[in-house]
Amino acid sequence: MAACAPARYIDLHALHPVPASLLNRGEDDEPKTMLLGGTVRAMVSSQSWKRPIRLDVEEQLDEHAVRTRRLPPLVAKALREAGWPDDLAAYAGVQIARSASGKGLRTEEKQSGIITSATLFMPRDVLTEMVDLCQEHRTALEEARSQEAAAADKPKNSRKKKEESWPAVLPTRTVAALIRRRTATINLFGRMLAELSNGQVDGAVQMAHAFSVHQSDPQPDYFTTTEDWPDEDEPGSAYLQTGFFTSGTLYRYATVNLTELVRNLGGDEKQALNLLGLFTEAFIETMPRAKKTSTAPHTMPHLIAYAVRDRRPVSYAAAFEKPVKHAHGGGHTLPAVDALSQHAGALNRLIGHRRRIAHGYATFQDTPIDHLGTAHASFEELTDALTEAAAQPSPSRTAA
Numbered sequence: 341m342a343a344c345a346p347a348r349y350i351d352l353h354a355l356h357p358v359p360a361s362l363l364n365r366g367e368d369d370e371p372k373t374m375l376l377g378g379t380v381r382a383m384v385s386s387q388s389w390k391r392p393i394r395l396d397v398e399e400q401l402d403e404h405a406v407r408t409r410r411l412p413p414l415v416a417k418a419l420r421e422a423g424w425p426d427d428l429a430a431y432a433g434v435q436i437a438r439s440a441s442g443k444g445l446r447t448e449e450k451q452s453g454i455i456t457s458a459t460l461f462m463p464r465d466v467l468t469e470m471v472d473l474c475q476e477h478r479t480a481l482e483e484a485r486s487q488e489a490a491a492a493d494k495p496k497n498s499r500k501k502k503e504e505s506w507p508a509v510l511p512t513r514t515v516a517a518l519i520r521r522r523t524a525t526i527n528l529f530g531r532m533l534a535e536l537s538n539g540q541v542d543g544a545v546q547m548a549h550a551f552s553v554h555q556s557d558p559q560p561d562y563f564t565t566t567e568d569w570p571d572e573d574e575p576g577s578a579y580l581q582t583g584f585f586t587s588g589t590l591y592r593y594a595t596v597n598l599t600e601l602v603r604n605l606g607g608d609e610k611q612a613l614n615l616l617g618l619f620t621e622a623f624i625e626t627m628p629r630a631k632k633t634s635t636a637p638h639t640m641p642h643l644i645a646y647a648v649r650d651r652r653p654v655s656y657a658a659a660f661e662k663p664v665k666h667a668h669g670g671g672h673t674l675p676a677v678d679a680l681s682q683h684a685g686a687l688n689r690l691i692g693h694r695r696r697i698a699h700g701y702a703t704f705q706d707t708p709i710d711h712l713g714t715a716h717a718s719f720e721e722l723t724d725a726l727t728e729a730a731a732q733p734s735p736s737r738t739a740a
Contacts, residue, residue, distance in 0.1 A: 347599045348697075349653040350616060350730050352623055354592040354641040355553070355676050360561075360585045361637035363628040364388040371558045371586045374551055377661045382556040382586035386547040388628045389592070394525050396622040397615070404464040405523040411460055411467065412436050413453035418471045424478075431485045432474040439508035439515045445535050461531040463523050470518060477510055484509045527604035528596075528615055544601035545594060545619065546653070552588035553660040553676040561585055585635065589642070589672045591660055591680075594623055595653035598730055609731070617727045620646075624719050642673050644719060645680070645701040645712045648729045654691070659683030677709060685711035698729035 364384040366372045374383040398404045408414070416433030420426060434454050438444040446457040474481065508515075520539045522531075530543020565579035596619060602612045624644055627637060647654065659682070664675045688711055699713030702722040708715055716722040 346651055346734075347597060348730065348734070349649045349651075350596045350598060350620075350726060351647045351649065351653050351655070352592075352594045352596075352620065353643075353645040353656050353680070354590075354624070355643040355673060355680065356550070356590045356592055356641040357639055357673050358587060358590055358637050359635070359639065360559070360587045361635045362583070362585050362631040363637065364630060370584045373556075373558065373586075374549065376551060377663055379555040379663045380557055381554075381663075382552040382558075382588055382590070384550040384590065384628060386549050388630065389550060389626070390529065390545070390547050392626040392628060393619065393622040394529055396626050397525055397528065397618045398523070400618050400622075401524055403523050403525075405461060405525050406464045406467075407459050407461050409455040409457075409459050411456060411470070411519075412447070413450075413455065414467055415470050415474065416453060418467070419474060422471070422475070428478075428482060428485055431488075432481050435474075435481060435484075435509050436470055436515065439510035439512050440519055441512060441516060441536055444508065458533065458535055460519060460533070461526060462519055463521050463526075466518050466521060470515075473510060473514060473518075480509050522604075524611070524615055528601065528619060541604060542600060544597045544604060546597070547594040548592070548655060548657065550590045550592040551657075551660070552586070553591050553664045553679070554588055554666070554672045555663050556586050556588040558584040558586055585631075589664075589676050591657060591676070592623075592641075593655045593657060595655075597653075613727050613731055616730060617723055620723045620726065621719075624723075643677055643680075643701060643703040643705075643709075644722060645684075645699070646722065646726045647699040647713070648697040648726060648732075650695045650697065650734045652695075654687060656680055656683050656687070674705075677703070677705065681709050681711050694735065697732055697734070698726070700725055 362371055364372050372383045372385060373380050375381070394405075412433035414433075415436050416429040419429035419432055424432070430453060434447075437447050437454060437456055447454045448457055516536055516539075520533070520536055522541065526541055527544070529545050531539070531541040533539030533541075561583045563581060563583060567574075596616055598612060598616060601615060602609055605611050605615075624641060627639075632638075645656075659679045660676070662679075664672050664679055666672050667675050700716055700722060701709060701712040701714075702716040702719050703709065714725065716725055
């Protein structure tokens with residue numbers, strides 16, 4: 341099985357035509373771009389596509405994770421709603437961070453209370469369990485709160501040295517275990533949590549920024565908002581602005597390290613293959629949600645190709661280092677398919693197929709495409725095929 345191979349990767353490639361849209365904007369509120377091959381390309385960051393993919397997978401599993409720095413104030417809010425005094429609820433929230441480890445999680449002061457310096461990525465129901473934990477240890481929290489309040493009233497030079505740093509009140513092992521808990525998508529996408537031992541999870545998914553295969557400069561869009569109740573001496577436009585959008589055919593790439601995913605799941609190969617299938621479906625079907633109400637860019641990829649490989653993943657991004665020219669009569673998608681095919685053929689010749697377990701594609705086109713492997717009739721059939729291929733043992737082990 342894939343877990344026995346040195347590393348088993350499933351590469352996913354997409355050619356995705358997108359109409360006028362603003363899928364991802366930068367700090368200047370304009371579409372993101374990148375320079376490649378000496379030409380400006382539209383760009384959609386991997387983060388902006390990864391989030392809707394994650395949310396889609398979680399929806400399919402009905403198992404949700406959250407990213408937050410607001411765990412302490414959210415616990416405090418829930419306790420206040422349960423009838424706790426404001427000061428005790430706030431203290432309990434602070435104790436969530438203080439009790440997470442021997443030194444506690446680093447925090448910052450905000451208007452809403454104490455927030456963690458690091459963004460926590462954890463199961464959504466951890467909040468409820470943290471509130472229950474505080475309820476269970478309410479007496480200890482009340483006593484510690486009273487002791488700290490009494491110590492704060494003493495002159496500073498009369499305080500005992502040990503009082504300067506009060507111990508954690510909540511059980512550290514329990515708090516840390518709750519924060520370290522995982523969901524399927526945490527195992528899939530990984531987690532940065534250096535402040536807690538064994539809290540970090542190496543992600544099994546690697547995703548590249550999507551970019552247009554051709555030159556694509558941001559295009560201006562002058563628009564107005566109508567004032568339905570204007571004054572007699574004023575024009576009917578309440579708001580005038582120029583926005584920007586992009587359009588074109590994007591190359592998208594992601595790879596799943598199935599070996600790493602099986603490891604993250606404690607050796608559960610069946611669940612790893614299930615997650616691979618769900619990720620593939622979401623990679624094909626989801627779109628970033630920016631500006632969706634005014635652009636509705638809900639297209640599907642023209643082509644999805646995959647390769648199941650041992651040892652290392654292989655991107656086809658270099659196929660578009662030279663920008664694609666539009667076809668006679670217009671359109672970049674078909675020339676992009678040709679560029680992708682030629683590049684895949686050259687790679688096949690150079691690196692061979694010894695480490696490639698399987699490859700294939702599905703597309704809108706009726707005509708076969710060279711060098712991309714088995715043609716599948718639908719994206720659903722493609723997903724089933726790559727999942728089945730990913731479970732095959734590596735050729736080297738079969739030969740042994």
